[in-house]
Amino acid sequence: xxxxxxxxxxxxxxxxVIRGARIEHVCGDPTLSPEKDYAFxxxxxxxxxxxxxxxxxxxxxxxPMAPGKESAHAP
Amino acid sequence: xxxxxGTFPVKDIVFGGATRYDAGQLTVDRDAVLAAxxxxxxxxxxxxxxxxxxxxxxxxxxxxxxxxRIKVEGPGVCYPGICGRDIATVGEGRTHRxxxxxxxxxxxxxxxxxxxxxxxxYLDMSGHYGEMYPYAKLVNLCLVVEPxxxxxxxxxxxxxxxxxxxxADQLGEAVRSLTPPEREVFERTAVDPSLPKxxxxxxxxSPQAMSGSPTAFCTTTYGLTQLTPPWxxxxxxxxxxxxxxxxxxxxxxxxxxxxxxxxxxxxxxxGKDWNFLGVISLRTEWTTQTEKQLMxxxxxxxxxxxxxxxxxxxxxxxxxxxIEVIRGxxxxxxxxxxxxxxxxxxxxxxxxxxxxxxxxxxxxxxSTGFFKNTTLGVPDAPAVELRGSTIGLHAGADAALPxxxxxxxxxxxxxxxxxxxxxCIE
Numbered sequence: 001x002x003x004x005x006x007x008x009x010x011x012x013x014x015x016x017v018i019r020g021a022r023i024e025h026v027c028g029d030p031t032l033s034p035e036k037d038y039a040f041x042x043x044x045x046x047x048x049x050x051x052x053x054x055x056x057x058x059x060x061x062x063x064p065m066a067p068g069k070e071s072a073h074a075p
Numbered sequence: 076x077x078x079x080x081g082t083f084p085v086k087d088i089v090f091g092g093a094t095r096y097d098a099g100q101l102t103v104d105r106d107a108v109l110a111a112x113x114x115x116x117x118x119x120x121x122x123x124x125x126x127x128x129x130x131x132x133x134x135x136x137x138x139x140x141x142x143x144r145i146k147v148e149g150p151g152v153c154y155p156g157i158c159g160r161d162i163a164t165v166g167e168g169r170t171h172r173x174x175x176x177x178x179x180x181x182x183x184x185x186x187x188x189x190x191x192x193x194x195x196x197y198l199d200m201s202g203h204y205g206e207m208y209p210y211a212k213l214v215n216l217c218l219v220v221e222p223x224x225x226x227x228x229x230x231x232x233x234x235x236x237x238x239x240x241x242x243a244d245q246l247g248e249a250v251r252s253l254t255p256p257e258r259e260v261f262e263r264t265a266v267d268p269s270l271p272k273x274x275x276x277x278x279x280x281s282p283q284a285m286s287g288s289p290t291a292f293c294t295t296t297y298g299l300t301q302l303t304p305p306w307x308x309x310x311x312x313x314x315x316x317x318x319x320x321x322x323x324x325x326x327x328x329x330x331x332x333x334x335x336x337x338x339x340x341x342x343x344x345x346g347k348d349w350n351f352l353g354v355i356s357l358r359t360e361w362t363t364q365t366e367k368q369l370m371x372x373x374x375x376x377x378x379x380x381x382x383x384x385x386x387x388x389x390x391x392x393x394x395x396x397x398i399e400v401i402r403g404x405x406x407x408x409x410x411x412x413x414x415x416x417x418x419x420x421x422x423x424x425x426x427x428x429x430x431x432x433x434x435x436x437x438x439x440x441x442s443t444g445f446f447k448n449t450t451l452g453v454p455d456a457p458a459v460e461l462r463g464s465t466i467g468l469h470a471g472a473d474a475a476l477p478x479x480x481x482x483x484x485x486x487x488x489x490x491x492x493x494x495x496x497x498x499c500i501e
Contacts, residue, residue: 005364005398008432021363023395024284 079254117234134199140177140330145247154316156298166311180239187286200247232292266346295422324487359396375406403428408436419489
């Protein structure tokens with residue numbers, strides 16, 4: 001589950017929670033240029049897809065922008 | 076800070092040659108009041124109509140209901156900061172109010188063009204929908220107003236809301252120099268130090284996230300509608316309209332904010348049952364987890380710094396705003412401040428919790444009722460006379476609908492401040 005209010009997603013019981021941007025634009029940021037916005041959104045969505053391959057013991061938060069998840073396209 | 080509130084009860088409103096108040100009857104010079112409204116070139120059409128309790132009248136679309144209040148002594152103006160009004164700090168001196176009446180702002184102008192925030196409220200002056208709201212018990216002067224259609228949405232909103240305040244000001248002027256039949260002095264006097272210290276955490280919606288604009292029409296603190304960190308307001312500032320409606324729920328009008336029974340009771344029992352510290356007003360609908368938690372933390376910190384031992388908490392919205400409200404309660408409790416939460420509940424039909432995020436710290440909750448707009452059914456099609464537009468946007472239908480005849484139930488009738496007598500059945 002990609003969510004801007006990720007704590008709520010965790011307490012609700014979603015096993016894989018991806019930290020999104022904001023409620024009104026969960027997978028993007030309209031303040032960025034179109035290219036950077038695309039890269040930002042791709043990073044969130046790609047992280048979400050990757051987590052499907054990871055076994056989790058229970059509700060777990062994944063932060064696409066966390067250290068170790070850096071990419072050349074990070075805004 | 077001392078404020079004397081002079082009350083002029085209005086039993087009836089009639090149109091007549093000069094605007095004046097006499098023994099409960101308010102005579103309104105329709106032409107003069109409308110001339111003042113029409114001075115604004117942004118206003119295309121404006122009419123005044125009277126709607127009395129019990130009449131078979133439907134008012135639609137209701138954007139706001141305003142109680143006329145006017146500053147007689149002391150700095151500033153009532154309803155400060157709204158639509159260009161003075162922002163001098165209010166709450167001192169003397170204020171006169173016309174009680175038992177409302178200026179109803181009736182216009183098809185929607186709040187903003189970003190979608191979602193439809194003006195929803197229609198007001199029936201009789202029938203069971205009317206009974207749910209305090210406004211159907213008021214003598215209402217309806218300003219049916221439409222702006223120049225070529226203007227942008229924010230300018231339209233500014234123009235029609237300013238027009239409603241202009242009407243309220245014109246009525247208020249009629250009682251400026253009169254002796255009020257009822258007077259009440261409000262002051263946070265020094266009290267017995269053993270009394271518990273209580274703060275009111277009054278959460279109000281901000282339209283900024285939904286509209287994308289920091290100046291979209293909505294509830295205001297000194298005219299500001301944007302998302303702001305918590306404010307500390309002296310209760311006298313509230314009495315002078317420093318905090319106003321409306322939001323799109325029926326109970327979040329400016330009139331209900333000005334007459335909030337919970338707030339008035341907290342203030343009137345200052346020095347008797349507790350030490351009322353004042354109001355912390357938190358703007359809600361922050362849009363990240365971090366912002367919501369930050370506002371919750373800062374609200375609790377401010378309450379602690381004020382010395383609060385107890386806090387009463389209300390809010391005026393639904394949905395994700397609940398997070399900063401309930402987290403604020405949690406943060407207060409963790410700092411040792413006991414909280415009571417006055418709230419409506421959500422629809423639990425499909426097994427969802429009646430509160431979006433139930434937290435164990437919120438263990439003292441007063442419910443004002445179950446919020447499900449279909450419970451009450453479709454209202455009868457009354458032989459209504461209409462005050463307002465022949466079509467109106469309806470949030471429940473997400474569309475413009477004809478105003479006469481059958482309508483969906485009101486979208487939101489949850490009571491934020493304890494006006495009505497709806498309750499829950501376990």
